Amino acid sequence: MSRKHAIQVQVNGEVHDALVAPRLLLADLLREELDLTGTHLGCEHGVCGACTVLVDGRPVRACLMFAVQADGCDIQTVEGLARDTELHPVQQAFNDNHGMQCGFCTPGFLISTVALLEANPEPTEDEVLDMLGGHLCRCTGYQNIVASVRQAAVDLRREGSQA
């Protein structure tokens, strides 16, 4: 067994030191070592998108990245989205529009939506579908997810204009 590597990651604002095997997936670091089980594994080959997290602000499949590659990175997971007692506007939009059923794929959709709307506050329909096309959901048929993203875009713009 190859030796372990010392890494440091910042996750949802908290700094963690960890000793990890080279083959440990970032998803397993988050879930098994840091007990952040909101990042879900649906396929472990990078298609379903459930394990998407933000690494230095960019959406990444945590099942396709090794923990050692995240050394020194700033990571945001679904657990870091809510603002104290209040849901993040993207989370609230998914509740308002019934954009989730079983909730297993939802963390990935939330993270990618946050990333899209931060980079592009007024996405076109095609841009929204292009982003959503990188995620699989088996429950909702997507219609209410699309509606959720649309509402979140409006709400975040409104919030931005008030700030």
Next chain:
Amino acid sequence: MTAARPKYVGNAVKRREDARLLRGRGRFVADIKLPGMVYMALVRSPMAHARITGIDTSRALAQRGVLAAISYDDIRGEVEPLPLAERGEVLGDTDVPADHVTAQQSTAIGPIACIDLMPDSTAVLQTVLADGKVRYVGEPVVAVVATDPYLAEDALELVDVDYEPLEPVVDLLAAAGDGAPLLYDELGTNVFTTVRQEVGDVDAAFAAADRTYAETFRIHRYAPVPMETRGVVADADPVDRRVTLYSSTQFPHLARGFLASSLSIPESRIRVVAPDVGGGFGAKCEFYPEEVLAPLLSLRLGRPVKWIEDRREHMISSTHAREQIHEIEAAVDADGMVTAVRARSHTNNGAAASTLAITPTSIFSAMLRGPYRIPHYRVEAKAVFTNKTPLAVYRGAGHPQAAFCMERMMDIIARDLGVDRAEFRRRNMLTSAELPSDRGTEIVLAGKVVYDSGDYPRCLDMALELMDYEGFQREQEAARAQGRHLGLGICAYVEETAIGPYETATVRVDAAGKVTVITGSCPQGQGHVTAFSQLVADEFEIDLEDVTVLYGDTDVVADGVGTFASRSGAIGGAAARQAASKVRMKAMELAAHILEIDPGDLEWTDGGASVKGVPGRRLTLGELATRATAWNTDLPEGMSFNLDETHHHQAPGIAFGNATHIAVVEVDVRTGKVDILRYGVVHDCGTVINPLIVDGQVHGGVVQGLGGTMLEELVYDDEGQPLSTSFADYLLPTAAEVPHIVTQHLEIPTPLNPYGMKGAGEGGAVGSPGALVNAIDDALSPLGVRLTTDGPYSPSRVLELIDAARNGR
């Protein structure tokens, strides 16, 4: 007494279960971590059909961290074959004749139960690990346990299994024919069940027919594929022989019974917990080998054992669905009425009789006629073993196949007769005046098919109007004049929903007036918590937030059946509301006693009992609950302590939902690409508890049917090797491929449910294959294309069909 004022039921109440999941605070099986936990991994068969000539686990066991490696020989004495009599009792099925049970036991060779056997079937049961022979790629052969999941997977490669290949049988009709290689030599055939339905005088109707039609329809193999794979955590105490099993199951109480039988441990010492479950759709409505292996290994090792299925395993070892071949004939009289249908059907059940192996065959055979009268009817449907992954239920079970075949047939006949297809359907549909209608057929485990309620022609007409059927015909003509190929497809169906035998609920009120609902139905994302809260909050006229719903843990929920067959809202919901109603009645009686007043002078308003006409003279639910405790002993004569009631809602019969789906597509005949332009559903699930949730169920179902029709296929090669084992090979629909779905509810309450509720969970998936294929067929009919398969209609396949039609093939 005044009726509870409508407050939540019928309204689009936002889901109460979302907040936790949105914050990443769900608790799925994979999220469970227990002290000392170790990890199971499975060596699975790489061959479709082979004899095992040797298993050597010594190299694996020599690895650091590997704690166990077992084959069937190591556990043969420890797992019991499940007696079928007990299995019958699990679902309250007392119709299994005793001699039949004995005959079944003699052929039982393993412990995984098939509970939907027909009386004349020759069942064999799955063993939890292969016993001397493997019958499909993916079958568990050796279970390995290690201290770390990575090490457990490493160890799989160090297990040596020698196989002697046997001739595989993959093709469904070949497997059913004479001389096919046998999966189970002792049966002497691969056909293990034949389901028959016979209504009226079919032969006479065919003899008298004006025209007859014969078609063979092929349904391909696809699968539920929930986003959460399966998983188990078993935590057993080897001293007391107590077992806790966390499992991603749709039926924890049934799983408890199966596990008890299989390990010879009393049910009272087994706790099954279905925590958050990430979608089921039928894939988790099965009892699987891993649900026995993990507890068994936990008992042996004295440590919690966890197994989480990976996606490749899911694609080869979780149950597959749908694959059937149907030869269907129809007789039509001179008035354009379909007088008779007869069908010979085959279901490719794969390599084992899984828990609900027969249901798809049974439902197809009982429900093929859908909403149409068709007085004479005969089906002979065979369930057949092949060397593929076992097949069982998936959202709608046999209904999507039945609706696809019937609705294709209706289009084919209408076109031949030169009659408008909507008018042809309307003419043959049962009217509401003809209901209830005993169809003369029967569904295994569910009972007699007696259509109870609905207005099928009205549902059809609403859908035609919703989708502007008249306008479409002009649009289609205009498009054709421009060389564009638009098509519209109709699919009307009737669907068994809300099956019994029962569901249970306990409602209790604490001293603060807060209500706890304990339900035997457990969710996999459907929104049970919100729906049951709505029903109970309305009964008491209290806030939704004052209701807590507990489910999914057999130590908390003493009794229950589970979530399948579109039953939870209707049957579980009725149980919850009736339990609440009993509590409210008791509270009223107590209030009358305390206030020394005639119960008739009380009314229930806003969460309390009030004296009619005397404002402010009332006792709230919390006050009454406090007075009902053992510490306040002034109870009426004979009244038991506490506001706490349990109700078993027994369904008096199956409630049948119905719907009409209409799809509009455009096919690009140069590329073969099908665009779904519009999609509409008008459906009748009786009383709607929450339109937000019901619409969500319809959307999700439609898109699952769309996936199967347009994209998804579990492909096997001639050797029985599965070729679709990742999401790169097995394509699921994404947001970019789905149409906007328009829905309308036609609420015709069923008399079989105290609140009029029928089921809504599966219907979406029942209607979309038929609607989409009929639409594609309509678009391509000018080219001579005639569709008899349910897809998937990839661009290349569409082009092949167009080429074949052009070349007269």
